[in-house]
Amino acid sequence: MELRHLRYFHAVAETLNFTRAAERLHIAQPPLSRQIQQLEEELGVSLIERDSRPLKLTKAGRYFYQHTTQLLSQLGEISESTRRIGLGQRHWFGIGFAPSTLYGALPELIRALRRDAELDVGLTESTTLQQVEALKNGRIDIGFGRIIIDDPSVIQEVLTEDPLVAALPVGHRLIGEQVSLRELAREPFVLYPGRPRPSYADHVIEAFRSHGHPIQVAQFANELQTAIGLVTAGMGITLVPSVVQRMHRDDLVYVPIAESGLVSPIIMSRRRDDQSALLQSFVTLVRQHFAPPLAV
The missing domain is CATH 3.40.190.10 (Periplasmic binding protein-like II)
Structure with missing residues (x-):
């Protein structure tokens, strides 16, 4: 599917007439018809009811028209911004x-x-x-x-350093005023991101290793939100920068770490x-x- 297929289809959908659509596009009608047929073959459905007069869009055609209208509009805005950036106007x-x-x-x-x-x-x-x-x-x-x-x-x-805090599911036995790395190291960990490496996950691993407490990684996640979700599901615990505490959740508790100097x-x-x-x-x-x- 190419961009011209979308533009040709829109011309037909808006005029409901192959002759007028071809005139709008400044092409002959037979090539226009072939392009629409190619689009329908690629999609595997009919977009236009050709037996009706005037032409009508099928249900699939109406859906395709609605959603590709947004796409073409966005493409138009991107093209205009690209032109202005190239000319130094933006x-x-x-x-x-x-x-x-x-x-x-x-x-x-x-x-x-x-x-x-x-x-x-x-x-x-x-x-x-x-x-x-x-x-x-x-x-x-x-x-x-x-x-x-x-x-x-x-x-x-x-720019700044955020203290690390432990993110624990509600009801976890280590919830209290603070928790030590030794206690945390006994728990399975959810770390993020899993790839690419090195990453924040390696920063957490090194924080424990440097204090003599290697950890057991139960699960890697690619995003912070996914890691938090896995913690609340009981897959393990994790460490997050303290600023993440602004993300309030009823099923998660943030606990300060006893050791000083652990920051992100x-x-x-x-x-x-x-x-x-x-x-x-x-x-x-x-x-x-x-x-x-x-x-x-």
Whole structure:
């Protein structure tokens, strides 16, 4: 199925006449009919009742028309924005983010960017490792993740550090004022993301290993929300940045960890060779939002 098939079908659906549709498209009627037949053959259904006068759309045709109308509209908007960006009339700014960073200051920063009417902001959910690759390939301009990646072409800056807390299902025996790593290490763990690695999962594994408490991983999940769901289902426990506590759930309890110094940083990543004014302006804004309050 190609884009022209959709456009040709829309012309027929809106005129309900092959001759007028061909005139609108500036093509001959026989090629138009063949293109519609090809589309129907690929879908395996009839879209147009050709025996009726005027033509009518079948039920499948009405459904296809409704949903491809939205698709073509979105494509038109994307094409127009692409043209304006290419002509320098608009700007595009790509942001990669690890899911847990959305519970802090990042949403406010994105809102601040989107207030610029001449700026298109693209958001991509991804791990830190994926963000670094996207930066190097030019698919995003800045990333917000949780782990340090050693790559000379990327600059990383720790913005803040969130204490880690244990996420336990309601009724778990370790729920209390705090819990030790030794106690947690005896429980099965749900870690995320499972891939790609290294990731936040490795950060948690290393936190336990460095304290002499290896853990047993019962399940890997690819997303924070999935991991939380598996914890509430009794598959195991996990550690999350404390900022995730803003996600209130009746079936989950967050417990502070007894050992000090267990944190998960929020790390800003950007290309070393990117000195654009837009990026530098956003980096300044980010630093202002994450700067510690002045002592009084």
